[in-house]
Amino acid sequence: MEKFTTHTGVAAPLRRSAVDTDQIIPAVYLKRVTKTGFEDALFASWRQDPAFVLNQPAYAAASVLVAGPDFGTGSSREHAVWALRDYGFRVVLSSRFADIFRGNAGKQGLVAGVIDEADLERVWNVIEAQPGIAMTVDLEARRASIGDLQIAFDIDDYTRWRLLEGLDDIGLTLRNEDKIAQFEARREAWRPRTLPVP
Amino acid sequence: MSISDASGIPERPRTLAEKVWDDHLVVKGEDGQPDLIYIDLHLVHEVTSPQAFDGLRAEGRPVRRLDLTIATEDHNTPTLDIDKPIADLTSRTQIETLRRNAEEFGVRLHSLGDKEQGIVHVVGPQLGLTMPGITVVCGDSHTSTHGAFGAMAFGIGTSEVEHVMATQTLPLKPFKTMAITVEGELKPGVTAKDVILAIIAKIGANGGQGYVLEFRGSAIRSLSMEGRMTMCNMSIEAGARAGMIAPDEITFEYVKGRPHAPQGEDWDDAVAYWRTLPSDEGAVYDAEVYLDAAELEPFVTWGTNPGQGVSLSGAVPSPAGIADSNERAAAERALEYMDLAPGTPMKDVAVDAVFMGSCTNSRIEDLRAFASVVRGRTKADGVRVMVVPGSARVRLEAEAEGLDKVFTDFGAEWRFAGCSMCLGMNPDQLAPGERCASTSNRNFEGRQGKGGRTHLVSPLVAAATAVRGTLSSPSDLDPLPAGSAVGSPATAGAEA
Numbered sequence: 001m002e003k004f005t006t007h008t009g010v011a012a013p014l015r016r017s018a019v020d021t022d023q024i025i026p027a028v029y030l031k032r033v034t035k036t037g038f039e040d041a042l043f044a045s046w047r048q049d050p051a052f053v054l055n056q057p058a059y060a061a062a063s064v065l066v067a068g069p070d071f072g073t074g075s076s077r078e079h080a081v082w083a084l085r086d087y088g089f090r091v092v093l094s095s096r097f098a099d100i101f102r103g104n105a106g107k108q109g110l111v112a113g114v115i116d117e118a119d120l121e122r123v124w125n126v127i128e129a130q131p132g133i134a135m136t137v138d139l140e141a142r143r144a145s146i147g148d149l150q151i152a153f154d155i156d157d158y159t160r161w162r163l164l165e166g167l168d169d170i171g172l173t174l175r176n177e178d179k180i181a182q183f184e185a186r187r188e189a190w191r192p193r194t195l196p197v198p
Numbered sequence: 199m200s201i202s203d204a205s206g207i208p209e210r211p212r213t214l215a216e217k218v219w220d221d222h223l224v225v226k227g228e229d230g231q232p233d234l235i236y237i238d239l240h241l242v243h244e245v246t247s248p249q250a251f252d253g254l255r256a257e258g259r260p261v262r263r264l265d266l267t268i269a270t271e272d273h274n275t276p277t278l279d280i281d282k283p284i285a286d287l288t289s290r291t292q293i294e295t296l297r298r299n300a301e302e303f304g305v306r307l308h309s310l311g312d313k314e315q316g317i318v319h320v321v322g323p324q325l326g327l328t329m330p331g332i333t334v335v336c337g338d339s340h341t342s343t344h345g346a347f348g349a350m351a352f353g354i355g356t357s358e359v360e361h362v363m364a365t366q367t368l369p370l371k372p373f374k375t376m377a378i379t380v381e382g383e384l385k386p387g388v389t390a391k392d393v394i395l396a397i398i399a400k401i402g403a404n405g406g407q408g409y410v411l412e413f414r415g416s417a418i419r420s421l422s423m424e425g426r427m428t429m430c431n432m433s434i435e436a437g438a439r440a441g442m443i444a445p446d447e448i449t450f451e452y453v454k455g456r457p458h459a460p461q462g463e464d465w466d467d468a469v470a471y472w473r474t475l476p477s478d479e480g481a482v483y484d485a486e487v488y489l490d491a492a493e494l495e496p497f498v499t500w501g502t503n504p505g506q507g508v509s510l511s512g513a514v515p516s517p518a519g520i521a522d523s524n525e526r527a528a529a530e531r532a533l534e535y536m537d538l539a540p541g542t543p544m545k546d547v548a549v550d551a552v553f554m555g556s557c558t559n560s561r562i563e564d565l566r567a568f569a570s571v572v573r574g575r576t577k578a579d580g581v582r583v584m585v586v587p588g589s590a591r592v593r594l595e596a597e598a599e600g601l602d603k604v605f606t607d608f609g610a611e612w613r614f615a616g617c618s619m620c621l622g623m624n625p626d627q628l629a630p631g632e633r634c635a636s637t638s639n640r641n642f643e644g645r646q647g648k649g650g651r652t653h654l655v656s657p658l659v660a661a662a663t664a665v666r667g668t669l670s671s672p673s674d675l676d677p678l679p680a681g682s683a684v685g686s687p688a689t690a691g692a693e694a
C-alpha cells in the first residue's frame with residue numbers, strides 16, 4: 001500500500017446524509033472480478049443527473065469528498081472504496097461513517113476522516129463560495145485546511161499509523177504466526193469443520 | 199467499565215459478546231493496536247471473493263484453513279432455468295471465477311444445482327456449521343444473522359476476506375455492547391421482523407454504530423431460531439457490527455443432529471461450554487434500550503432507509519415534524535423517491551410486486567408463515583408475487599410439505615434458491631417506478647432494481663399484501679368461505 005502523508009486536491013461537497021453503499025456503487029457493478037477500473041461505477045445513478053455535484057466542471061478533478069453524516073452505510077462491499085479511489089478520491093471527510101466502510105477505507109489507503117458536524121457545514125460553505133478550491137489534508141497532524149479554514153479530523157491511531165507507513169495487514173499479522181499456531185493447537189474439538197463433507 | 203469485585207476477585211461479570219471475544223484472542227493488542235481474533239468459520243460467495251483470491255495468488259499464499267472455509271453461489275444465481283448457462287455474461291463470469299478459485303485453492307463449494315446451494319446465511323446454520331460461541335465472518339454485511347446462535351458474526355470487506363483466508367484471523371478493536379431488551383408477549387401476527395423494524399426505527403439506522411447488539415428479554419427467548427436469525431440479520435440495518443442472542447435449549451435443539459453438529463462427547467463438551475455463554479448477572483453494557491413487546495404491531499417502512507418505518511396501522515409521516523435538519527432532508531428526499539404524500543395511511547399504499555425471500559426471511563418457517571395466509575386464496579390482480587426459498591434444501595423441504603402447490607395455486611411464482619430480488623444482481627428486479635412489499639432487509643434507492651420502491655415487511659404482511667394488493671396484515675383479510683378445507687388466517691401468527 002502506498003504511504004499517505006499529506007494530500008492537496010480539489011474538494012467536492014456532497015450535501016447528503018446517509019449515503020449508502022448502494023448509492024456509492026450500485027449492485028450491478030459488483031459483478032466484476034477485478035479490483036480496479038470502478039471509476040465509472042461511482043455514484044452511477046446520481047451521475048446521470050447533470051446537476052449532480054460531480055458533474056459540475058469545477059469538481060472534475062476532485063480528490064477530497066466532503067459528505068454528510070452516515071457515509072457508507074449498508075453493505076460491506078469494499079467496491080465502494082475502490083470506486084472512490086479509482087475515481088480519484090484520496091480522502092473522504094464526514095461527520096459520521098459506517099463502521100465497515102471506514103475499515104475498508106483504511107485497508108485501501110483512502111483516508112476516512114471524521115469531522116465535527118459544525119465544521120462540515122463550514123467546509124461546505126467555503127467550497128460552495130469558491131467551487132474548485134483545493135483542500136490540504138495532513139494525516140500526521142490530523143488537520144485539514146481550506147481557504148482560511150483550519151479543521152481537525154479524527155482517525156484512529158492504528159489506521160493512521162498503517163496509512164502513514166503504508167503497511168499491509170496480512171504481512172503484519174503473519175509476524176504472529178507462532179501465536180496463531182499455538183491458538184490452533186488448543187482449539188476445542190467441537191468447533192465446526194467444513195471438511196470432510198459428511 | 200471494568201468493575202472489580204469487593205471480595206477482591208478480579209473476575210468481573212462479562213457480557214455474551216465479551217466472553218466470545220475473549221475466547222478468540224490470539225494476541226491482545228497493546229498501545230492502541232487492535233486485538234488479533236481467531237475466526238472459526240469463514241463463509242465465501244462469488245461477489246466479494248474474486249479479488250481476495252487474486253491477492254492470495256499474487257503473494258503465493260494458500261488458504262490457511264480449508265476446513266474452516268465454505269463457499270456457495272447466491273447473489274448472481276438465476277432463480278429460473280438453473281440448468282441452463284447463466285445468460286448475463288458478467289454474472290456468469292463471476293460465478294465461473296468462484297468455481298475456478300475454489301478448485302484451485304481447494305475450497306468446498308456448493309454450486310447452483312447442488313442440494314446445499316443457497317444464500318450463504320441460510321446454508322451455514324442449516325448445515326450445523328453455525329453454532330454458539332464461535333466467530334463467523336463473511337464478505338457480506340448480513341453475516342450478523344449467525345449471531346442468533348450466540349456466535350460473534352460480522353461482515354467484512356474483501357481485503358479482510360483475503361486476510362482471513364491467509365491467516366484465519368482478523369485484527370480488530372473490541373466492539374461496544376448494547377443490550378436491547380424486549381419484555382412481554384408479542385400480539386398474534388406480530389413477528390420477529392416487526393420487532394427488529396421497530397427497534398431500528400427507535401434507535402435509528404445509525405443508532406447501533408460501533409456496537410454489538412445483544413437482544414434479550416422474554417419476547418426474544420420465546421422466538422424460534424428462524425425468528426432470532428431474522429432479528430440478528432437486520433442488526434446491520436441499525437448500523438451495528440453484529441447482533442447476538444444468548445444460546446439456550448431452543449438453540450441446542452436446532453443445532454443438534456445437523457450434518458456438522460458436534461457428536462457424542464464433543465456434543466456434551468460443547469453444550470457444557472455453551473451454557474456458560476449467556477451474559478453474567480451484573481454485566482455492564484455500554485448502552486441499553488427497552489421495548490415493551492405488548493405494544494408492538496406489524497411494522498413497515500415508508501422511506502429509503504430501514505430506520506424509516508412506522509406501524510402498518512399508521513400513516514406516512516410528515517418531514518416537517520423532524521427536528522434534525524439532515525434527517526428532515528433525507529425524509530423529504532425519501533418521500534419524493536417513494537412517491538408518497540405525508541398523511542397517507544400505510545394500508546392505502548398499493549403495490550405492484552411482492553417479494554418473499556432473502557436471508558432475512560426465506561427459511562422454511564418463513565415460507566410456512568406466508569403459506570398459512572395465502573392458502574386457499576388468490577393473489578390480487580396485477581400484483582406479481584415471487585417466492586424464493588433461501589436454499590435448495592429449503593426448497594426441497596417446502597415441496598415435501600406441499601407449500602409449492604399452495605404458492606402456485608395462489609398465483610405466486612415458485613423459484614429456485616438465491617438472493618434474487620433482495621438486490622437484483624440476477625434478472626429478478628423491479629422495473630423503474632414499481633412498488634414492492636419485500637421481506638428482505640434493505641429499502642435503499644434502487645436496491646431491488648433501478649427506480650424500484652421497496653417497503654420492508656414481515657412474511658405475514660407480505661402474504662396479506664399479496665392477497666389485497668395494498669399493504670395489509672392478515673387481520674385485514676376477509677375470512678375464507680365457510681366450509682373451505684383450509685385453516686383460518688387467525689393461526690397465522692405461528693412465526694412469533
Ligand code: SF4
Pocket residue numbers: 272273317318319338340556557558616617618620621638639
Ligand atoms: S439475500 Fe440479500 S441481504 Fe442476504 S446475502 Fe443475499 S443480497 Fe445480501
